[in-house]
Amino acid sequence: MNYGENTAHMSAIRKRLNKSNYTSDDFSPEKGDPNLVRGFQGRPVGGIRNNVQPLQFYPSSNFVNYTDKDVDYLLKKLQSINKEIYNFEKLRKMSYKQLIENYSDSIKKGKYLSAYRTYEGAYMTNWEKFHKGIHQTALYDPKDQSINGLLRDMTNEPIIDVEMKEGGTQLKLIITFSDEGQALFKPMRHSRDYETLPDHFYFTDYERHNAEIAAFHLDKVLGFYRVPPTAGRKVNMTYDIKRLADRKLAKTFFKSPANNVCFHGACSYYCDTSHAICGNPDMLEGSFATFLPPEKIAARKTWRNPWKRSYSKHRKAYWEAYDDLCEKVKQRAPYNKGRRLLDLIDMHIFDFFQGNMDRHHYETIKDFGNNTFHLHLDNGRGFGKSIHDEMSILAPIYQCCQIRYSTFLKLAKLYVGPEKLSSETRSSLSIDSISPILTEPHLYALDRRVIKVLKEIYTCIEDGKPIDEVIIDR
Ligand SMILES: Nc1ncnc2c1ncn2[C@@H]1O[C@H](COP(=O)(O)OP(=O)(O)OP(=O)(O)O)[C@@H](O)[C@H]1O
Ligand SMILES: [Mn+2]
Structure with missing residues (x-):
């Protein structure tokens, strides 16, 4: 939706604040190269959403710094009203990591899944530890070492079974690893720098495997812990998929004119020869999202989003x-x-x-x-x-x-x-075996x-x- 065309949901009139008592850059990010700092002078206060100017890129420096007068004003105002809970000077001196840790430590975990409350196997795999660690306030504890272990397992463990997932609209595979852990596999469809075409609707867009991986890391960086651990991996399409596939899936494999191995599977969207998933020539990247416990252990309730789009x-x-x-x-x-x-x-x-x-x-x-x-x-x-x-x-x-x-x-x-959201996310994503997961423009967009x-x-x-x-x- 373009804001210029549709303003029905915006309040009709935005009051202008008297900013004469404030300087504009008290809370602005630290200044580096003064040439890179861009205040947004001369732009109307409030009123028009989407009015942060597009970022300028400085490819050689990896460093983009920019400030916003409205945000500076807001922070200054909050701090002047209540310095106990809005102390941005203190916040600037604290590391982002420390802030996130303080929050995750202070959150009460509430209940755990009843099936695991008393479960103490002599040896537990990382995926079992993940399931056992699911609690009322988050999917996992960021300090739990088994989460990184699980990401490594999904990257390295031999694949022993492959099944098409029923129900979803686009092709997904349920992968079983040799330690009996399972993951939802989404294949790579486009290269990282392929952008959604302007005339395509959100509901016809291909799913992106790197978006699944990036989402896990972004959620973790934000200290939410609400996305199942997700890792990228290259698979050999013949050895890791076709060899283990049932007849229905195996018969959709073919060799493309360019001699690459391709398959399309069976699903309601994009599962035909013209939308095939092709390797290079036999290797294919994908995302692996750890499976949540089965329904009988952790039944889930599905809620309609009140702000659902019309599709x-x-x-x-x-x-x-x-x-x-x-x-x-x-x-x-x-x-x-x-x-x-x-x-x-x-x-x-x-x-x-x-x-x-x-x-x-x-x-x-x-x-x-x-x-x-x-x-x-x-x-x-x-x-x-x-x-x-x-x-x-x-x-x-x-x-x-x-x-x-x-x-x-x-x-x-x-x-x-x-710290910036881009730098924190970039650093978190760098551990993935198929990094870089996001192109730089996507990272800067976060800031x-x-x-x-x-x-x-x-x-x-x-x-x-x-x-x-x-x-x-x-
Ligand atoms: N990590 C997971 N563990 C267990 N179940 C999962 C996991 N990820 C997704 N699912 C289940 O699989 C369903 C389908 O996955 P997903 O939503 O990614 O597919 P989809 O094709 O986009 O589906 P839809 O068309 O309904 O949006 C999800 O609604 C969810 O219930
Ligand atoms: Mn979906």
Whole structure:
């Protein structure tokens, strides 16, 4: 959606703040090369979303620095009102890693899955340890060494079985490793620098294997821990897939005119000769997302996203035409109490960073009731457009005008630096065996998007919403 064309959901008038008492760059990121620092003078305050200027690239330096007057103003204002909980000077001196650790240490884990509560095998594989570690507030504990072990296992363990996954729209394989761990495999369709075509809808886009890997790391960097561990790997299509496939899958293998091994499998979208998945000549990259425990151990509940898109080229969703969806959602269970609305908003911030418009549903683990986190499965449609920021993904933020305090603080920290969301994500992704996972323009886009989320909070507060109703500690 283009903001220039559709402003129905925006408040009609944005008040201008009197900024005369403030300097513009108190909280601006540390300045490096002064030539690289770009303030955005001369641009209207508030009013127009999507108005952070496109990043300029400095390929030789890996360093992009930029500031935003509205965000500087917001941070200054918050700090002047309550220095106890908004101390950005202190925040700038603390490392991002430390901030995230403080938060993950302070979160109570709540319940674990009942099937594993008393389970103590003499020897447990990494995937079993992962399953045992799933708890009410997160899928895993970042300090759990078995998570890195699991990523290594998915990269190195021999593959012993392959099955097509029923139900999904695009081709996916269920892979079993020699330690009996399982993963959902999504094959590479495009090279990393292939961008979604401007005339393609979000619902016809191919899934991207690197987006699945990037989503796991981004979620971890943000300190959410809501995406199952996901790793990239190159497989030999003949040895690792065709040899282990059943007849139905095996018979879809063929050799292309370029002498590459290809297959298309059977599914409802893109499973035919003209959309085949081809190796080079026999090697194929893919993402491996660790399987969650089976239904009988961890039954899941599927929830429709209230901000679901229309999935139609003709229709708009309610929230695209009207601004009052949040008022209705707030009245309804499970969003009327507890953490769920803030989790939904976290999920949309996460999706905004990735540019993922395909969040039609989400799941929770039934055993944990309503006071639990959202699973962020199915992230294959992110990272399709590096120079475009899809502001409509932030609809729950600007329509509810709410954000979780810890999420706000993390984003503020990534704004004041010195760490950036791009540098943290780049560093996390570098451990993957098929890195680089994201191109540099996609990484820089993350920093630009951090500013855009913070600007939405600025606008909410500028509009007169009480700060403690916008930034909520829950
Ligand atoms: N790591 C996982 N462990 C267990 N189940 C999973 C995992 N990832 C995905 N699933 C299940 O598989 C289903 C299909 O996966 P996914 O959503 O990626 O496919 P899809 O083709 O995009 O499906 P849809 O068309 O419904 O969006 C998911 O809805 C989820 O329930
Ligand atoms: Mn999907």
